[in-house]
Amino acid sequence: MQNESTANSIEATNIPLTERLFDALQRAIVEGEIPQGSKISEPELARQYGVSRGSLREAMARLEARKLVERKPNLGARVVSLSYEQLIEIFQLREALEGMAARLAAQNMTDKEIEELQRLLNQHGEQIAEQHGQAYFQKQGDLDFHYRIVQGSKNKQLIELLCNDLYHLLRMYRYQFGMRSKRSQQAFEEHQYLINVISARDPEMAELLMRQHIRASRRNVESVLLEKL
Amino acid sequence: MQNESTANSIEATNIPLTERLFDALQRAIVEGEIPQGSKISEPELARQYGVSRGSLREAMARLEARKLVERKPNLGARVVSLSYEQLIEIFQLREALEGMAARLAAQNMTDKEIEELQRLLNQHGEQIAEQHGQAYFQKQGDLDFHYRIVQGSKNKQLIELLCNDLYHLLRMYRYQFGMRSKRSQQAFEEHQYLINVISARDPEMAELLMRQHIRASRRNVESVLLEKL
DNA sequence: CAACATTAAAGTGTCGACACTTTTTAAATA
C-alpha cells in the first residue's frame, strides 16, 4: 500500500515510524536540506515521506519542543532560522554547561576514558598536519572531543541537554553559515591543555580552561561572521 | 458531542486542544496528580480529558521531549520518577546555568528591574517575619526570585531552558518530596547579597554568589533527604 | 485600474477506525 520508492521514504524497521521520521526530519533540518525559515506544509511533507499526517504531526511536536521548528496555531510551522544574536546566546549556554561538564569530567572520567581521549586528540593532530585546511574533519573532530568530555561528566541531565538538544543547533549553524575555523591549531592546543588538567584531576582548572576555550571559539565565530556581513 | 462536564475536561478556547492538553498534563504531573512512575494508558487518559487519542499523543510527544514522561515502543508511557541522583544532577545544572544567568543579569538588567527585584525581596522578608515556618510561600518566593534573575539575563535560550524545562522538574520534586527549607533566613540573606552585587554591576561576583547559593541549597536538600531515608 | 467582496483552494485541528503487539485471563495438561 505504501510507496516504498518515494525519494525520501523511510526504511521499514520495527522502530516506530514517528521516531524514524523525527530523526530524518531533524537531520534534514540540521543539514539544511529543508532550508532555514522555510514554511512547512503538513500534507506535502507527509506525502514526500510517505506517511500519514498524524505521524508527521507527532514528530513535529517533538521538533517544536527541541526548538527546531516554530509553530503558530492555524498558521502552520516553519523551520527556525538562527540569528547572529541567538548564536551568541548559544555560546553563552555552552560556556556555562560545558564548563560544568569539564569540571565534572575531571572528577568522574575513568583513567581509561582519559587515555582514549588523548588518543583521539593525537589523531586530530595528525589530521591537522596532513590535510592542512580541511575544515570539515577539524570541525567534526572538535565536536567529537567536546562530546566525549560531556559524556565523561557522567551527569545524565547534562549529557541529554548538550548532546541531544544543543549540539544539533550548533551543527545546524555550521551547515548554515559554512563556518571554517581559522584557529584549528590553537584549538588543538587548548584541547591538549584540557586533557592535561583533567588527567591531573583539577576540576577548578578544567572548568576555567573549558570556558576560556569556548569564549575563544565564540570570538572566532564573531569575527568570521562579522566580516561576512 | 463532547462531554464538557467530565471531571478533568479542558475548557473550550481558541487555543489548540493539544496545547491546552499539554499544559494540563504538565501541571498534573508536576503537582503529582498523576503520580510519579505511574503507567499511562492512552485510551483511558484520553477519555478522562474528553479528547481523542491523536491529540493526546501529540501532547505526550512534547511531554516526552521535556523528560516528564518516558515512552518505550509498544510498551507504553510512564511518568518519570525523580531519583535522588537525578536531583543532584539537576542542581549541578542549575549551578552552571543560573550562575551564568546571574552573571548576565549583572550586565543586562535595567535599574528599574533591579529595583523591583529589591521590592520583591523586601516582601519576602516581611513574610518570613510574619509567618515563620510557612514553607510554601518561601519556596514560591524563592522560585520567583530566581525566575526574575533568569529573565534579567536577557538570554532567550537560557530563559527558555530554565523557565520552561528545568523549573518544572524542580517544582515536581518539591511536590514529590514535600521539601521544606530549614534555611529560609539564610537564603534570604544570600538573595540580598546577590542583589547588592548585581546593583554594583559586578558579573564575576554575581556568578560566584549565585553558584554558592545554589550549592548551599543543594546541600540543604541532601541533608533533608538523607535524614528522610 | 485599484480596492473590495466572494468564492475556491489549501492547510490545520481533531476525530474515529483498524491492524498489529503486549498483557491478562482462562483452559488444559502433566
Place this chain on the structure above:
DNA sequence: TATTTAAAAAGTGTCGACACTTTAATGTTG
C-alpha cells in the same frame, strides 16, 4: 496444584476523513 498453552482483552501504531481557518484566486464595483 503448578506450568504451559490458548484465547481474549487492552493497548499502541498508523491511517484516512471531515470540519473549520487561513490564503489564494477570481470577479465586481467605484
